[in-house]
Amino acid sequence: MFDKIIRTKAEILKALAHPTRIKILESLRVGERCVCEIIDELNVEQSNVSQHLAVLKKLDIVNFRKDGLRVIYEVKHKEIFEILILLDSLISSQIEENVAILGGLKQKRAKSS
Template sequence: MNLEMQQFKAEFFKALAHPLRIKILEVLSEGEMGVNEIQSTIGSEGSAVSQQLMVLRSKNIVVGQKNGNRVIYSLRDPLIMELLQVAKQIFNNHLVDQISLLDKFNEQEEDAAAK
């Protein structure tokens, strides 16, 4: 794989590496919204939402369109939500593995205590 593609991927994932940005993307998956709507939906301060939207815009993950004195934001590519869904599935798989490991550990502890 060429270096430019690896660099793009690294920068893209870096832009996603913030809980508030993920939350904003999840909200925008429901439809386009202005900053105030996003803020009230996620219960965060406007300045924090604006800062995170700026990061997402700079990486072309969201786009903003002027509508009067408001800027309406939307996902640039709907595949972003599929990516987040896959990440959730990976997280769930990880949890299942961890629970299985914990169950095995508890069984070993019970067996050792019974002896």
């Protein structure tokens, strides 16, 4: 039941799941950007940026419009940014946990010495 939706979720997540594509999206957090700006900002090959933008386009994550030679992209839905923010929060929690575990270990060693 709702298998189609689950598959779509997986596809969207897969589209997000690449360092370069995450960098592109974070670069679009402040608003529209042309491909040339993204290329400059990320220091990635033009054709590679284009390929990654194609992945984001295919999943309807970004919009684009042409302005002369330039092509200007933007993120279509705020949820994308919210997901990236949640990931920050998740990673912070994970790091905090590891710090706590490490603290516990140190205490144990101190006691048993």
